Amino acid sequence: MSESTGYERCTKCVLSKHFPRIKFDEDGVCNYCRQPNTIIKTEDVIAEARDQIESLFKNRDHTKEYDAIVCYSGGKDSTYTLQLAVQKYNLRVLAFTLDNGFISKAAWNNIERVVDKLGVDHWVFRPNSKHYAAIAKASAEHDIYNKKTLTRISSICNSCISIVNTTALKLALEKDIPFILAGFTLGQIPINSIIYKNHQKFLAESRAASMEKLRQHAGDFVDQYLAVPDTLLRDLENYPHNINILCVENVTEEEIIEQVKTLDWRSPGDVDGCSSNCMLNTFNNYVHERVFDYNPYEMELSHLIREGLLTREEALTKMQTQPREMIPTIMKKLDIDDASIDKVKWIYSNQK
Ligand SMILES: [Zn+2]
Incomplete structure (x- = not known):
């Protein structure tokens, strides 16, 4: 039960293989979905x-x-x-x-x-x-x-x-x-x-x-x-x-x-699938994905799926609906570049 099963993402929720401490079983179901009793x-x-x-x-x-x-x-x-x-x-x-x-x-x-x-x-x-x-x-x-x-x-x-x-x-x-x-x-x-x-x-x-x-x-x-x-x-x-x-x-x-x-x-219509109000959200997701290799909304969306409040397909669509064309403008406005984001990736990757 590990990444060797070849799954990119849990087949029940949307947690990706890069999410901390994730393990998939033979069917690609993650350990967070398999935890018993939490619902009661x-x-x-x-x-x-x-x-x-x-x-x-x-x-x-x-x-x-x-x-x-x-x-x-x-x-x-x-x-x-x-x-x-x-x-x-x-x-x-x-x-x-x-x-x-x-x-x-x-x-x-x-x-x-x-x-x-x-x-x-x-x-x-x-x-x-x-x-x-x-x-x-x-x-x-x-x-x-x-x-x-x-x-x-x-x-x-x-x-x-x-x-x-x-x-x-x-x-x-x-x-x-x-x-x-x-x-x-x-x-x-x-x-x-x-x-x-x-x-x-x-x-x-x-x-x-x-x-x-x-x-x-x-x-x-x-x-x-x-x-x-x-x-x-x-x-x-x-x-x-x-x-x-x-x-x-x-x-x-x-x-x-x-x-x-x-x-x-x-x-x-002008914001991404995970936030219906803030135009900074897509950029924040971009930074998070660049640093940690998973989307910061995966945990929330996966919880909603397990509770039966959202389908897996709806969650995937939300994560894919990102107006990425705004990212360069926002980076310029906030004076942030990819090299400095990569530096923080290196810092976090050396932490436990
Ligand atoms: Zn799962």
Whole structure:
């Protein structure tokens, strides 16, 4: 049971032979697909999380200005999250979008239609574009994150999502908002992250190494986007809950699209198959594939296949739908070249 069976990719999911610690059996089925019992355990944890979410929302403090911040990228998953928050849970919501300068026109149009249709307040934060580019460049050209983190997500996406999370937390602490909702699915986050409270000091410690590397390669300004000031952290009891409500919904992608269409959300034609909002995504995938030889979406898509929420063919189509013609323009804009990406490939290949 090894690569000698000649399979390029698992015949059940879409994990490739380059995915860490993968082994195929004679039929080309990978060890991740063959792991027994995980589904039953998953169902228990999801049911428990569902009860906890309902109870947290039911017992919320009705005197607050907002019940929840929804991190809203304009993609279908975060649109559905926003829709559930408003229409299913009746929360008073502040939608928050990080404008990284790469959100597609079609996605912006969706964002505007959806927040209007749902009648929610919307807050947009656009970081200094030079700062954002420097963070993206450092993330692509250096070993900022460990290999395990990067089995689920590309390095630039990870930095960008860290900016989203940090900004949302700062906003929640400033405005005393008890819940931060995001549209992650179980293929994107570990199952123990459906509901969690930020322990900022612990989080800062766990991030210390990557923050130090980011400061070194991008500049000291990174703290402005990725650190929470101590002045906001005095009241440790008041940390908001982070909740990914989509994880407890048993819906297929088709059903999500059907739902968000009722808000006039339209499928954007100008981005790749794995992201319905960010034009940087294809480039991030390109960097990840060049460094690690597999697509950063394989793990998420494979999870959806095993849960019966996506077919293998749909997943393959998504990974192949990449508007690669944009890559040279983006590389020029971010001042990144292939030689420096290959240097980081060499660094990671020498790590365990
Ligand atoms: Zn598999």
